Amino acid sequence: MSAASRFVFRRRGHGNRWHWTDVVTWIWLIGGTVLMFGPALWLVASSFKGPAQLAEFPPTLLPYTQITAQVEGYDDPLPLFTVTQEDGSTTILAEIRRIGTSAQMVDPDTPSERIDVDIENRAPLREVGLATENxxxxxxxxxxxxxxxxxxxxxxxxxxxxxxxxxxxxxxxxxxxxxxxxxxxxxxxxxxxxxxxxxxxxxxxxxxxxxxxxxxxxxxxxxxxxxxxxxxxxxxxxxxxxxxxxxxxxxxxxxxxxxxxxxxxxxxxxxxxxxxxxxxxxxxxxxxxxxxxxxxxxxxxxxxxxxxxxxxxxxxxxxxxxxxxxxxxxxxxxxxxxxxxxxxxxxxxxx
Amino acid sequence: MGRIALNDIRKSFGKTEVIHGVDLAVEDGELVVFVGPSGCGKSTLLRLIAGLDRPTSGTIEIDGADVTRHSAANRGLAMVFQSYALYPHMTVRQNLSFGLENTKMERAEIRRRIEDSARMLEIEELLDRRPTQLSGGQRQRVAIGRAIVREPSAFLLDEPLSNLDAELRVTMRAELAQLHERLGTTMIYVTHDQIEAMTLADRIVVLRKGRIEQVDTPLNLYNRPANLFVAGFIGAPNMNFFETTASDGRAELPGGLHIDVPQDGKITAGIRPQHLRLANREEEALEGTVTLVEALGAETVVHARALDGTAMVTVLSGQPNLGIGDAIRIALDRGEVHLFDAEGQRIDPS
Amino acid sequence: MAAIPRTLGAIVTAPLTWIARAIDPPLRWWQRLTGLNGMAAVFLLPNLAIFGVFVLFPLVLNVVYSMTAGTNILLGDRSFVGLDQYQRLLTCEDYTQAITCREDMFWTAAGNTFFFVVLQVSMMILVSTITALILNRNIRGRGFFRAVFFFPVLLSPVVVGLIWRWILQRQGLLNLIMVNLGMEPEVWLNDRAYAFTATIGVSVWAHMGFYTLILLAGLQAIPKDLYEAAEMDGTPPARVFWRITLPLLGPNLAVVLVLALIRGVQIFDEVYVLTGGGPGTSTLYLTQYIYEVGFASILRNPGLAAAASILMGLVLVVLTLVQLGLSRRNEQRGSRQ
Structure with a gap:
């Protein structure tokens, strides 16, 4: 153990042995820190998530935002998804609209060709980002x-x-x-x-x-x-x-x-x-x-x-x-x- | 001007009367010291003069005007407090100007007064500091300065030197004396230290239990104390007292020493330790046994017990060869003996 | 850096200084007229006036309200009914069954509050004593950890309620942990027992830092040489704790106990936001009952609310008297040392 950590973990037991009270102390203090700050931090992290992400379960620890792309022929940027093909390979497609359990998607590189995808087979493409509009x-x-x-x-x-x-x-x-x-x-x-x-x-x-x-x-x-x-x-x-x-x-x-x-x-x-x-x-x-x-x-x-x-x-x-x-x-x-x-x-x- | 007169001043706190009818006249320009043991009422009396407390009865006059009902602010007096009472959140300059601003004085005049008094007290470099950044002696000067700038008709000083160390006290004492000389303003000075009283005062007021015991010049107090209390209080070490009974104009002291007295009955003879000396073999003397020897170099204080058990103290010059348990014979100069009657009042030799 | 707050301070105090200077002449005149006693009155007046109008007078008025009936808040429009409201509150066929009481909600709330206070205060004392003991050890970063446990104390009850409501909801953090531990997620606040437990846990979480500080101050006031003497005597640590630490901490523990009781009886804000008293009436406590009856429900009954608040006030007065007695005893003990 380095001199610094010895200093940090100054404790009751002498020498290098940990007295049981030292263990309790540090479990209590670290657990307490997590418990006291954790809820507030969770609140802050959640506050930067968009409504869709807030409704998800299980929730993610960090806020993410949907990645979008400007596709030729569409005025608004379209959200990007990772789509798993039947053969197991994946491609990145942009979603135009969702109809029931299927989604109408388009390859950003070939904007004219529309593809129907089962929503089970697509996952949103996201990056860590803040929903500051909240x-x-x-x-x-x-x-x-x-x-x-x-x-x-x-x-x-x-x-x-x-x-x-x-x-x-x-x-x-x-x-x-x-x-x-x-x-x-x-x-x-x-x-x-x-x-x-x-x-x-x-x-x-x-x-x-x-x-x-x-x-x-x-x-x-x-x-x-x-x-x-x-x-x-x-x-x-x-x-x-x-x-x-x-x-x-x-x-x-x-x-x-x-x-x-x-x-x-x-x-x-x-x-x-x-x-x-x-x-x-x-x-x-x-x-x-x-x-x-x-x-x-x-x-x-x-x-x-x-x-x-x-x-x-x-x-x-x-x-x-x-x-x-x-x-x-x-x-x-x-x-x-x-x-x-x-x-x-x-x-x-x-x- | 600063004539202050107290007429039959009494003060009670609740049911206990602490000042029992004090009459006193302080002349303009005089430095009067109130001295007495703690609890004698000297500070209370000063606060009554200041207007911080009101007397239960009696009147206070300043320059002939009855100010008994006036508030402290309207009496034209200034006070230096024992703790200095400097405003800790203000600079020295603000401390000095605070009282002047309250009287709506012109800025230029305030400035002039502060500069004058700062120069006089040599505190010019301290004007922008705060009290906490000053030493004890410097605070003392500022406290005095705060009183001076007001140009009061009299200064009231409440044990102003008691918070200083011994060395500084001596210096400040001398400076105060000079200051009084220069300003020529009436000062009333309260202390429990008789050396301060003796060195500073034009006149000393000795107080005990709310009564004036004696008012006189320092040397008169020393030479002709009016009663046992004043005799014992003034002078260090304390005066030796021998209780005895006189008959036929003579009284016997322990050891067979006889003195002449003007009246018979119970009397107390007092003699200062400085007026005792070792006796020659043939002289009549006080006899006793040495109990303690304090050798101070230039002089030696010898504590002894007389034959009848009375404690006596002798101040001998030089370094006599005496030890504890030695028998000692002490002679006195009969002209220096003070006599007090059964009530403790001075008996003047006829 | 320091210049900025100073100038800011000057900007704030400048108008105040001006006002203070402006009112000096009339006050000087008043002082000359009435002396120091008159000035004491001036200084006391603003506080006592506000105090009288908004504390003392309502206190008396409360008794009047508790003896009137009607839905109108204006006293003139209310009818005098004597002790009817108290009777209504206190009448039960079977005092062990809240449902048989005339005002069953009151008894439910009182019962809930009772169990809440007993459990919450025990938890509070246990947790804050352990924390204080740990913080009293010679550990690195003690100041930091003391602050850690104090952090929730400053949060507003509404924020506390919302934070935990967010954690305990269906897609919340707690369920994330449950799932990761291989357990079934729950809708915690929809379950009577869980919701009740949550109100206890959340209020302990929010306030324990405050009590920890009081206990820590008590622990630090125990002279070090007592421990050193015990060590010289070879006293085992457990015995040191039971025979030295705990008895000397006693007065502080008593203060904490009573303070926690007083606060516990009045619990409202965080619970109201967290559960709203639900599900059903499982977390309905006395203050919420008073609030609902007096203000929130459609058929409001200020008289009944006043009567209930007086009953609650009596409990609080008793607890406060105990506290004052305790702190006086502490003071005497302190001055004797």
Whole structure:
């Protein structure tokens, strides 16, 4: 074993023997990697397959596209097939049309001569290639762009408002002594117990009464006063020394300036964590938008995807592609900010 | 101008009163040091003057105007904090200008003030750095600079040197003294370090448990401490105390040494270790046994136990040949003895 | 490179800075008028207002809804029926048979949820504990593998549901594997037992990374010298695990248990997309029941949905109280150390 692989497979057993726990560890880790990434990769691979290929069984691992050829006398390019002759030899023919179980084909080199072939005897000629029209078509024709915009709007606005209101509340709760502060804290703790699914009906009625039904604001506002965010920020702000605030007070700063120019910049790490969480939360929200948004033009991506998947004639080639697009921001967050989040969770135990 | 007067200031946190009626007048241009053991209320008193806390009762006047109800920003004072409290996300320049911008001062004036004070404190090259990129001494200068640019009527300094190492502390102390000389602005300086207090102060305020024990110049405090607490607190090593009972105008100290006293009854005699010396054979002396010898080279600190068990410390010049367990006879200069009555108040010799 | 985000940041913050500066004078005036307490109120107000309108008020309103009947959402058009809705939910001829209940769907959903939670939480704890133990070993690339198991946590439930629906369908990846192993392909989600198992498996797949992180943090908080002391004593590894690792991980395990229970009871999104509650009612869980009764079905009954959600809320409150108690005990233990 080379020095490098010895280093990679550092393990419990000494010398060259593998302890059984090493075997379990690596089986678990490699199996886990396949299981965790595999489904998403399969989704991405599938999203580049055309509808015909998606209906095939067994499916191929990689996406293929049909090879076509321009044949004299025909306006459109014709798909090429490998045809097995009765004597066992194979030729490459282009298909004109299919009638029942036989196909009318033509040799590209001799375009005038038509040949009838049993479809059992022909196999499509394909190469690895991407059916990018799965992505392009819904973006151009469907409401997909609309959904995408709605989701971006909800995510950005909700995150901004969350950061602002939560940090203001956290500032008051961490840096002021006032009557009722403990009561407010208790109230916020208590509402950790009230998940959205418990107040669906009355919340719907409130949103209805405020005229926010079928409005993106009806999705945004109920989510922004998160107790988790207030908590996280308050814990962080408690670590900012009071002397800094006092120095600012001596420096003629108003309380609002202290919040805006001293506390907010110093709480930036915690704000960043909350921002990442908020983006992921709001981007992924499903149940509440599903209830509030009933007009198609207000759908967010998640609701839109669910609607597509619920249609009678499920157009998987579009759905898969749109699912991939929906995944992109989250994957970006994962790739670039994963460390932030994992330490945030380990530290505060929030999700 | 910077005259500050405190009138019967009291402060309670909840039910516990921590400042019990303080009266004090600080003259313009004076450097007054608040000194006392931790928990004596010196920092609280400073925060009350700053306006960061409000007194429970009593009034604070600056230049004759009652500012008790004014906010910290409107008192025209500047403060240097123990932790420096530099804004970590701002450059040195921004730290200095933050307070000036808040008063809507003109840009050119802000610039001028920053440049002046940076030159004075020799921090010109540091202006574009952030506090985390500075050494402890540099941060200290910036903190002082932030106070100077405000051109306040008085500076309040809360243990400003306590976060520096010993060597730097001595240098900064000297610089602070020079700065006060040059600016001539009133300064109130809080410390628990009596050497800082002695070297810097025009007048020292000794505090204990929320009360003023004595206000006087450094040398008066040293030479004429008003009570046992001040006597024990000022001077290092601490003053030796001998409790005894006087009758007929005389009191006996352990070992048979007699001193004259102006009144009878329970008294405490105090004498500084520096005012003790080894006795000649024929002299009356304090007698005891050496328990510890700290040889510092130029002088030697000898800890001994007197015959009655009282611990006493002597600072002897040079390197006397003494060891643990040796019998020792110590003489004193009777003119240097401080006498305190049963309540611990100073008795002046008649 | 670093200049681009900085300029972007400046573009975003410039208008915000302008707004912040603009509202400073009125707030200064307010501060002079009311002091620090008044400012505390200003800072709390936006959050508390939103909070009050969209959380606290609905909480109270829920009770009102649960005592009214009708299909109209407007409270004025609803009739007061007292505890009828609860009675309807809770009446059964034979409590072991959901079909004999007046509101049999509720009991089916409750029963499904119960079995789901028990199985899913056990699986979750088992899998995430093993993963955490493995990630806590001195292995190369630990950060990478920790990220690997965390990846699905970030995916939206809808995406999770679609990914697995795609894998479990007739021409899906799972059947490809089955065929390659020489077994018969299945239409997995058309089978009651398979569909139920799939909801458990998929939700464990999606969330285990989160619990693994909590457990891993717990494992890493166990002082190294304890293990070294045990090694000096010649303690066998199995005994080290049972007598040192597990007891010290106890508090974290308890937190994970309760969190997983709380989340499990509310399961909805990924299951709704994966199976839609089917086939039949085999994967119909409580939140979907509330959603269907309150919003989706033609004969919607918001009162009944409100009553059901209050019953579910009570379970959650109990679980949350247990969790708060546990984390407080942990904190005390932490501060004593």
């Amino acid at each position: 992505y392009v078509e819904p973006l151009v024709t469907n409401d997909f762009l609309r959904f995408l915009w709605n989701s971006v709007f909800v995510t950005v606005m909700a995150t901004l408002i969350t950061l602002l209101t939560n940090s203001m509340a956290a500032f008051a709760l961490s840096k002021y002594r006032f009557a009722g502060r403990d009561a407010v804290m208790l109230l916020i703790v208590a509402t950790l117990m009230v998940p959205l699914s418990v107040i669906l009906v009355p919340l719907y009625s409130v949103v209805n009464a405020t005229g926010l039904l079928n409005s993106l604001w009806g999705v945004i506002l109920p989510t922004v006063a998160t107790p988790t965010g207030v908590f996280l920020l308050r814990q962080y702000m408690l670590t900012i020394p009071d002397e800094l605030l006092e120095a600012a007070r001596m420096d003629n700063a108003s309380e609002w300036q202290i919040y805006w120019r001293i506390v907010l910049p110093l709480a930036a790490p915690a704000l960043a964590v909350l921002a990442i969480f908020s983006v992921v939360w709001r981007w992924n929200d499903f149940l509440w938008p599903l209830i509030v948004l009933s007009r198609r033009e207000t759908y967010t991506l998640q609701v839109g995807l669910n609607t597509y998947a619920g249609e009678l004639n499920v157009q998987w080639h579009y759905i898969l592609a749109m699912t991939v697009v929906t995944m992109i921001p989250v994957v970006l967050v994962f790739v670039f900010l994963q460390r932030f989040i994992t330490t945030g969770i380990a530290g505060a135990g929030i999700k």
